[in-house]
Amino acid sequence: MPRLNAGTRHVVRFTLNGRPAAFEVEPRMLLTDALRHLLGATGTHVGCEHGVCGCCTVLIDGMPARACLTLAVQAEGCEIRTIEGLAPSPARLSILQAAFRRHHALQCGFCTAGILMSLEAFLATRPDPSAEELREVLSGHLCRCTGYAPMIAAALEAAAKLREDAVHV
């Protein structure tokens, strides 16, 4: 592959929430900034920009990733999922989102997008998690409003609902 020069912009293509996306970036542009400033996907929030707070967590090929610790050019050809892709339709929340709402698992909402993406990935691999395992997943996020307990309750309830739905399919 040709070397991408620092000072010029290069085309990057990936799939964002199921739709093809293409944009031009310098190699140093972070995935957070590409999502927010170039693609208008401002649901991914930027907290600390060094991988500590977890606000910018997105899914890259189904696995969680700090978008602030990912260069946009690293995402070339990948499947990116962000909070904008969680709800099945504009008028309906996902099961996990609805559980968050029911349990008041968010207040200011700044950290919520990242946490939902983490839990989305975790529940996909671990449909019947314990509260302890969920606490460990949430240790990768900082929330200053909720004290985390309602998130655990919401995630447990969503997991149960998702398992139930899987049986009835």
Place this chain on the structure above:
Amino acid sequence: MKPAPFDYLRAESLEEALAALDQGGSEARILAGGQTLLPMLNMRLARPALLIDIMRIPALSAISLEQDAIVISAAVRQATVLARPTLGTEVPLLAAALPWVGHFQTRSRGTICGSVAHADPSAEIPLCLVALEGEIRLRSRRATRRVSAEQFFVGMMLTDKGDDELIEAVAFPKRRPGEGYAFAEVGRRHGDFAIVACAGVVDAKRMRLAVAGVAERPVARDFPLLDGTALDDALNAFAWDLQARDDIHATARYRRDLVRSLGRKVLEEAAACRA
């Protein structure tokens, strides 16, 4: 909190990466999972002229079994190793320590070899490599060489790796019959950097304790089989020899205390699970 400009090369083969590294010298950095390099770029603690992305090199994505070791290549992510169903029987110590490495959200990106290259003195993966007497396999355009873990880690974030070399793989010795293993760490929260982490390896003749987070690199010491006050005294001497220092996370005294208490805990646990 934005990186300074750099060129970016997504290498498609090991040869391409090594040629670019050879040319770039100290101005070039290898980019794998990015979980330690990206924060340093964002904070501009590192300003390389060239990043060489090795994650799409097919030859670097293998986990292979050798006679005595499991060999993990440079592009293998921590989550992949942790999800390996046989890891607990192959390298029980690594299986015990990996859940403590960063978070679910960083293990999915970070690599085993990247943590070794970064050489943080409190990191769990270098600690395991030192405890198990593993080896680092380095490669440059001109040569390959193997370095023992104890010789590889030189100081705080300093290793024996040359500017023109990359870590091609690391080899963790497989579980040996008659050996027991244990790991424990203390940090402020799960996933934070360890204040002190200890790994114990015990067989019929010796006890080996490796400690991270105290000295400038992970350090191991072998003891004969000890218990009671003899073990206390040996651990106390080791704790002092590591020359702990005060910092914002913990005092030197607390670190020494953790070496004594966690050290004893992992050695006893390792002795108890000897198979």
